[in-house]
Amino acid sequence: MRASDRAYRTLRTEVLDGSLEPGTVLQEVEQATRLGVSRTPVREALRQLAADGLVDASGRGAVVTALSRDDIAALYELREALEAKAAALAAQRGDAVPFLLIRDRLLGAPQLLAQGEPGLVPYFDIVDDLDDAIEEAAANPFLATALRSVQLHSARIRRFSRHNPERLRAAAGEHLLIVEAILARDAELASQATHVHLHMSLTNALATAPGTVGEADEGTALGPRVA
Incomplete structure (x- = not known):
């Protein structure tokens, strides 16, 4: 499995189960270090999460979206x-x-x-x-x-x-x-x-x-x- 796919699946699971709470800012450097991958796979993973509507990648970076x-x-x-x-x-x-x-x-x-x-x-x-x-x-x-x-x-x-x-x-x-x-x-x-x-x-x-x-x-x- 590609590093970007692993990063995406891990981050998606954490968003869905609430481990990464709405409002959490997902910074590339910190996530790359935590997940043991380079920044490029994390960047790709965050793009996919944004396409899913699970993070908002505009403004101050990737932020886990809230549900009203x-x-x-x-x-x-x-x-x-x-x-x-x-x-x-x-x-x-x-x-x-x-x-x-x-x-x-x-x-x-x-x-x-x-x-x-x-x-x-x-x-x-x-x-x-x-x-x-x-x-x-x-x-x-x-x-x-x-x-x-x-x-x-x-x-x-x-x-x-x-x-x-x-x-x-x-x-x-x-x-x-x-x-x-x-x-x-x-x-x-x-x-x-x-x-x-x-x-x-x-x-x-x-x-x-x-x-x-x-x-x-x-x-x-x-x-x-x-x-």
């Missing part, structure tokens, strides 16, 4: 349009085998979530695999491209539910209903189940997010951090 409540609501408006359509297409076009396997894994989700933090990684792996299976089953490359962009930003919001076991258990049930609808070849139910899941997810995100992702809880913006 309005941003979150707008993102979910797009998610509903894209993901509901993708689920409906998956019900019409998809092979049942991947969804049967995912259904079996989802049935074990309560046991994973009962483990607390150690169970979150395998649980979210199931969710990611479901997203991939729906994308493949929908068999629409233009829709797939749009879905990947939306899911990238959605991953930043996911952490709001990490410490809410009740919401995680409910979400697992919602994902299971989507899978059951796809297996039943019921496109309308798959679409509606996706709408319900996203509505509940948005409600939780808005209830638990600060005014802007990267702001202090009292609503005062954090000053820029350098990393």
Whole structure:
């Protein structure tokens, strides 16, 4: 793997999981030293992150972008349009085998979530695999491209539910209903189940997010951090 690809994947993961908080200034020299690469791969990685919308490369350098409540609501408006359509297409076009396997894994989700933090990684792996299976089953490359962009930003919001076991258990049930609808070849139910899941997810995100992702809880913006 190229050094620029390694740097991009590492920085992207850190932005998505919140290790690099919104407002953090990503300076090339510091990041190159930290990641053990030269400045050129870091520069390329930052350009890609800017293209993803995860950093703002204008002005004072590359700064991890924030998500306001309005941003979150707008993102979910797009998610509903894209993901509901993708689920409906998956019900019409998809092979049942991947969804049967995912259904079996989802049935074990309560046991994973009962483990607390150690169970979150395998649980979210199931969710990611479901997203991939729906994308493949929908068999629409233009829709797939749009879905990947939306899911990238959605991953930043996911952490709001990490410490809410009740919401995680409910979400697992919602994902299971989507899978059951796809297996039943019921496109309308798959679409509606996706709408319900996203509505509940948005409600939780808005209830638990600060005014802007990267702001202090009292609503005062954090000053820029350098990393």
